[in-house]
Amino acid sequence: MTENNNEKQRKRRTFGTRQRTVRLGLFLLLGLLLYASMVTNVQPELLNVSHSEPAPEDIRSPITVEHESETAAREQEALEDVEPVYVHHQDYGQMQSERINAIFNITADVQADIDDEAEDMEGAAEELQEALEQDVDETISADALETLLTVSEDQLTIGRDAARNAVHEVMDEEIAVDDVPAAEEEVEERISRSMGSAQLQAATSEIAARMVTANYLYDNEATAEQREAVLDDVEPVLIQEGELLAREGEIITNDIYEQISLTGLLDEGLSPLPYVGLLIFVGLIVGMIAFYSAQTSSPLRDSNRSLFLYVLVFFIMLAVMKVMSVLNLLDLEGLLWLTPVALGGMLLAQLLSYRVALYSGVLFALAGGVIFNDDASGIFHATFMIYALFSGMAGVFFIGKTPRVAKVLQSGVFIAVTNALTITAFYLLSNAPLAWDSYGLDVSFAVGSGFLAAVLTLGLMPFFETGFNILTKTKLIELANANQPLLRKILLEAPGTYHHSVMVANLSEAACEAIGTNGLLARVGAYYHDLGKTKRPLYFIENQLQMTNPHEKLSPDMSKQIIIEHPYDGARILQEDNFPKPIVDIAKQHHGTALLKYFYHKAKEEGMNPKEEDYRYPGPKAQFKESAVVGIADGVEAAVRSMDAPTTAKIETLVNEIIRERFVDGQFSECDLTMKELSIVANTMCETLKGTFHSRIEYPDHKDEKEKTANGSRH
Incomplete structure (x- = not known):
């Protein structure tokens, strides 16, 4: 037993690994298809042009790039207009006045020392000179020193005040470097008007003139800031994406050649950057699909078959857009708007799910923006991306969550109208004069795109339905045909069933x-x-007409086995006939793991001591709402037909009891039916049964399980 369990676990692990490998391979295949469809659209365009030769065609910039030499010239021109910044240092006058004070104070101190120590004049002059050099870093002529040392204290005060006033008044004005000589002369003139002593005047004028200095000076930091501000205001010269560099036949000048070179159109070396960029772009698209499939409850989550179908639809869309992009090179104006970009969304809405279709519509638009970039100056055709997005969404929205065949052609009209309005919006937003010929052609192609998408959807659907055994509305209608062989088999071999x-x-x-x-x-x-x-029709009471019930001659175990096998016999027949999986699942799941009560109690009455699990269907329980509802309807229909003189109250009681029993028994635990939905199901079935049942053999009361039943009529 342990070996069997280990073998089963090993097989499950092997199967899981194989499933993941296949899934990874499908994502890689999708990435390869995306890359292959767009790689030619990102290859750099190289031109063979030379100086002084005519341009072979209109040359436009594929990118936006700065023209650095033109920007530098513009910056230099702006800097030439920047005036240097000068600052008036008004505190310089006060500083120089303080120096004059210091000179006269030092002189007074030296004079006092002469009086006290009776030193000779020559030594005093030298001492004063040294003191001035040390304290105020100033040198005065010998005559001026001698004059200062020989005048009285009052005259020193007069000379000091005259020098201070003259320097302060003159330096209160702006004095540039070149204006210093004139300022010195003005100081001397002011002193000459205020003093009488010629010797003191000369000494004072010399000191005052030496104190005059430039106070209106060049500010390097402020000038640098102003130059920086001017440079910040200079807009760089850009060669814009899509800018016309040269018209066809125009002579290639040095300036034009430089611009072409800057845009990379003359590069002879193969740059890997566009290819790496495309790889990242494709990786993002595939990654978003992988995350979406892993984190949502879409059909892509667990089914590699659905994922392969998705990849196939994606391939068809890429192929259609690529073919249309090649045809667009024929220079037929507006031909790109004929691309049936809604095709992918319409197919996915019917083959997989509404949400997958909506999500994929965005991805189709992104891929189309690159594939159709021949009409754009950059790597993306933004206008086509918006057009594809609106068109794709329109197709999905109109078909809806439960698409019908009749809606496909109707959706073509809706898409056509949406496309036409989108093109009209583009023309009006451009704010250019409306060219009616061009506008009419574009709108005509856009309208054709809607109908082409609908026609291609109808044409491709049968191939997908047949090749992938997909359950679509069309397929369901086909299977509901009374002439379907298996339906005729039921009618002919088990008419009651x-x-x-x-x-x-x-x-x-x-x-x-x-x-x-x-x-x-x-x-x-x-x-x-x-x-x-149909395998054993006479063992089910609805097919027993005026005959003995064969279960009366069988043991409960044998009867139980016959009844329990019918869901799985039906599932095998459906699988052999290649029926869609949901139909097979309904056949297999409609009894879930319910108990065969009649035969279970019969076995107990006969003293067989049966186990309850041996008299239950093996399952699985209903996995989706439709399967659960069919199971409820199966029990309800048989029970109501077996009632004697049914009334509305009896029917409602019986229907609610059947649903309650199944709920308590856990038959709805693996599907997402809510209590509210179960209540709606009960009410709807009661309303439907009022006018559809007819007399039938009395079915046993659920509360009286020991009473003989119509063997297996509810099973």
């Missing part, structure tokens, strides 16, 4: 429509849910 299945289908469809799920799927699933009864 056939009529029972039709009634179950009516109940199931009405209930599913009421709770917002796929009513058509429930109807078709109900048609085939009891197909397994």
